[in-house]
Amino acid sequence: MIKEMVCVVCPVSCRMKVDVNAAGDIFVSGNKCKRGVVYAEKELTNPTRNVSTTVRIEQGVHSRLPVKSDVEVPKALVLDLVKALDNVLVTAPIKMGSVVAENVLDSGINFIATRSM
Amino acid sequence: MGGILQQCIHSGFGVEMFKEDLTGPEYAERYIEKMQLAGLEFRTNSLVTELHEDRTLVYTNPIEGYVEVQGKAVILTMGCFERTPGQINLYGDRPAGIMTAGTAQSFLNKDGFLVGKRVFILGSGDIGLIMARRMTLEGAEVLGVAELNPYSSGLARNIVQCLDDFDIPLYLSHTVIQVIGSSRLESIIIAEVDEQKQPIPGTEKTFEVDTLLLSVGLIPDRHLTAQAGIKLHPRTGGPIVNNRYETNVPGIFAAGNGLHVHDLVDWVSLEGERAGESAARYVQGELTDAELISTEPGNGIIYVVPHYVLKQVDEDVRFYFRVDNVYKNVKVNIYKDDELLKSLKKNVMVPAEMEMIKVANQDILDASRVRIEVEVL
Numbered sequence: 316m317i318k319e320m321v322c323v324v325c326p327v328s329c330r331m332k333v334d335v336n337a338a339g340d341i342f343v344s345g346n347k348c349k350r351g352v353v354y355a356e357k358e359l360t361n362p363t364r365n366v367s368t369t370v371r372i373e374q375g376v377h378s379r380l381p382v383k384s385d386v387e388v389p390k391a392l393v394l395d396l397v398k399a400l401d402n403v404l405v406t407a408p409i410k411m412g413s414v415v416a417e418n419v420l421d422s423g424i425n426f427i428a429t430r431s432m
Numbered sequence: 433m434g435g436i437l438q439q440c441i442h443s444g445f446g447v448e449m450f451k452e453d454l455t456g457p458e459y460a461e462r463y464i465e466k467m468q469l470a471g472l473e474f475r476t477n478s479l480v481t482e483l484h485e486d487r488t489l490v491y492t493n494p495i496e497g498y499v500e501v502q503g504k505a506v507i508l509t510m511g512c513f514e515r516t517p518g519q520i521n522l523y524g525d526r527p528a529g530i531m532t533a534g535t536a537q538s539f540l541n542k543d544g545f546l547v548g549k550r551v552f553i554l555g556s557g558d559i560g561l562i563m564a565r566r567m568t569l570e571g572a573e574v575l576g577v578a579e580l581n582p583y584s585s586g587l588a589r590n591i592v593q594c595l596d597d598f599d600i601p602l603y604l605s606h607t608v609i610q611v612i613g614s615s616r617l618e619s620i621i622i623a624e625v626d627e628q629k630q631p632i633p634g635t636e637k638t639f640e641v642d643t644l645l646l647s648v649g650l651i652p653d654r655h656l657t658a659q660a661g662i663k664l665h666p667r668t669g670g671p672i673v674n675n676r677y678e679t680n681v682p683g684i685f686a687a688g689n690g691l692h693v694h695d696l697v698d699w700v701s702l703e704g705e706r707a708g709e710s711a712a713r714y715v716q717g718e719l720t721d722a723e724l725i726s727t728e729p730g731n732g733i734i735y736v737v738p739h740y741v742l743k744q745v746d747e748d749v750r751f752y753f754r755v756d757n758v759y760k761n762v763k764v765n766i767y768k769d770d771e772l773l774k775s776l777k778k779n780v781m782v783p784a785e786m787e788m789i790k791v792a793n794q795d796i797l798d799a800s801r802v803r804i805e806v807e808v809l
Contacts, residue, residue, distance in 0.1 A: 321588040325447040326696050328588035330780055345779070364593060367441045367455050368569060369541055377542040381441035381457050390597065397569045411461050429441065430457035 320358060322351045331355060363387035367429070368397045370415055375407035375432040382415055382426040392422060400426060407432050433467075433476060434460030435511055436534070437697065439541045442562055444589075448698035459697060483508075483656040487683050505683045505711035508671065509704060510653040512689040514559070520648055527613030533559040533647040537566065546570050548643025552620055553577040554608045556584040556591075558695065558784075560647020565594035574598070575639050578606040578622045580629055583758045585649075585784045587695060607631065608644065617642055650693045660684060667735040668692035674740040675749045675793075676719065677707035685711050692737050692752065695786050699752070706747075720744070725799050730767070732756055732806030734783070743797055751789050753804055755781045763807045766791060768799040781806065 322329040331345040333355045341359065343352045357363055366388045369379035388396060396419055403416050409428050416426040437445070440456030447453060450462065467474070478493040488502045514532040522530070529548060537559060539545040551572050553560045556579040564574045577595065582605045584591055595602055603622060609631050610621040624635035652670035654662075662679045663672045670691040671679045678685050687707035688700040713719050722744040727736045736753045751766075759781040766774040766789065773795060781787065789804070796802055 321592045323589040323593045325453065326444050326587055326589060327447070328785070330588065364597070365443045365453070367443055369441060369544065371544065379540075379542055379544040381455060381541060383441075383443065383455055394569065398571075411458060429455040430438070430461055 320355055322346060322354050323364075324350045324354050333359070335359065362390045364390055364393055366393055366396060368400060368426075370400050370403040370405060370426070372409065372432060373404065373406045375409075377432070380405060380407075380409060380415065380432055381429045383429050385414075385425045385427050388422075388424060392420075392424075395420060396422065396424065433464050433474070439534075439538050440562075441541050442566075445697045448696070449701050456697075463701075480656060483660045483684075485661050485681055489656075503683075504715040505685065507704075507707050507711050508656065508679075508684065508686040508690055509688045509707075510656070510690040512650040512652045512693050515646070515649040515651060517646060520646070522611055523609060524611035525613050527611070527615055527617045529613065529617030529642050530611060530644045531646070533557070533563040533645045536643075536645050537563055540566060540570065546572055548572060548641070550575060550641045551643045551645060552608075552622075552639050552641045553645045553647060555579060555646055555648035556586045556602060557647035557649065558586040558590055560645060561586045561590040561594040563645055563647070564600050565598060568598045568600070572643075574600050575641060576601045576603055576622075578603045578608060580607045580625060581605070581783075583782060583784070586647075587784060588782075609636065611644060617644055620644055650689065652690045652693065654690070662686075665692075665735065665739060667729075668737060672739045673737065674724065674742055675738045675746065676710035676713075676742065677703065677738065678710060678714070678719075683711075683714055685714075692735070695784065699786070699788065702750070703752075706750075725796060726801045727751065728801055728803045729753065730765075730803045730805030732759065732762075732808075733804050736804050741793075741796060741802065745797070746793050748793050749791050749796070751791060751802075751804060753787055753789075754783055754785075755787070755806055756783060758782050759806055759808065761809050763809060764789065765805045765807055767803040767805065768796050769801060773802075 318333045320331045320333050329346045329351050334342040341356050343355045366384040369381050372380040399420050405415050409432050411431045413428050414425050437456035437460040443453050443455050445454045445459035478491045480491045482490040487506045490500050492498050514534045517530050536547045539547050549572050551574045568574050605625050606622050608620050609623045612619045619640045621636050621638050623631040665672045671686040677687050685707040687703040694700050722742040724740040729736050734754045734756050762778050764776045
């Protein structure tokens with residue numbers, strides 16, 4: 316069955332045609348780079364997303380520090396992970412790339428600062 | 433430093449410039465680090481209030497007060513504004529709870545305030561879509577997005593990962609016809625529109641919401657251009673420039689969202705680099721004048737930037753343009769005068785996604801105009 320899919324890996328938003336044969340092999344066309352194939356395979360088996368959110372920060376120029384997951388997160392876990400970060404409170408100065416929450420909800424996923432503050 | 437990027441905490445930046453998927457603040461920090469390494473002087477908290485044809489400008493800030501400086505060259509990179517509730521003649525009451533998506537984004541991502549619990553979004557621009565996801569993640573309920581056009585004005589990836597992922601409905605060919613509320617917004621009424629964009633009676637739907645976010649277009653910031661005598665383009669809303677990104681005023685250059693509204697920050701940076709390079713050459717007296725080749729939007733094209741190309745040997749020209757409608761299975765043709773120079777096949781073209789075609793500079797030097805056109809196959 317041929318399925319139409321929009322690749323969300325980057326803003327180019329490739330419109331792809333994805334075909335799965337009886338043996339479960341996946342054929343992708345319309346993708347401008349090879350990451351489209353990886354995305355299509357994951358989307359059909361275990362969809363994942365990048366998660367960006369913020370945590371509270373004290374003594375910074377703003378009261379929130381932007382953070383992101385260090386790996387892609389299974390779609391079903393996204394809301395729970397963001398909720399779990401409600402209790403995180405950090406203090407400036409923080410360097411971009413430093414881990415602000417480790418192994419959140421025992422998922423093995425860490426959240427890292429996406430700016431220095 | 434970093435402008436709007438600091439509140440755009442989502443990823444999708446840097447795919448072209450750094451071959452990495454970065455968030456807005458990360459992308460900004462890469463450039464801030466470069467700037468610090470180069471030892472560039474900068475001012476924050478400063479507002480430029482005047483710009484004149486002789487490249488004199490006035491800025492104010494709390495430390496220095498009122499300062500007048502003359503640049504050997506000036507590059508305008510002021511970005512753009514969001515269209516406001518007042519600019520779209522929103523009918524009804526004037527309660528609290530109606531604001532642009534970017535305002536809500538700033539409150540949420542920098543200050544930590546969620547501006548509402550039950551939200552509706554008018555307009556399917558990228559910031560609106562991103563805020564639909566962001567507010568959902570923070571516990572608000574987003575009831576829907578209404579878009580006046582029969583197609584989305586945001587990137588396809590954002591429809592998928594910001595709306596579809598959270599089952600947020602997108603109402604195409606719909607608009608908000610009334611907002612209701614005494615002190616705080618209480619409800620809105622949307623309706624389907626016909627081909628003339630007029631609401632169709634009988635299609636009204638009411639949503640009880642406390643917040644309406646607007647994502648209905650961006651307008652280049654041009655508050656400094658009139659005084660300096662810089663000519664503006666009626667469709668882009670920004671200055672008219674040549675392939676060196678120089679405006680009609682010698683030594684004043686423009687790039688980025690203040691020139692024309694982009695979808696990809698990477699392309700903004702590329703334009704900025706080109707404008708910066710030209711300004712440096714101008715300061716060193718290396719830029720010479722030449723005859724102009726005009727670039728014209730043909731069938732199906734809204735505008736082309738740059739608006740002129742100088743008749744002299746230079747780097748290859750990157751033409752940026754947008755189509756005026758959704759097209760499937762088309763060719764984009766570039767004509768040099770009336771001769772076909774280049775033709776590219778495209779499966780899908782949408783107004784929300786800016787297109788770019790690179791043309792070798794020497795290929796067009798003998799032309800008097802270049803035209804870009806959509807040909808439906």
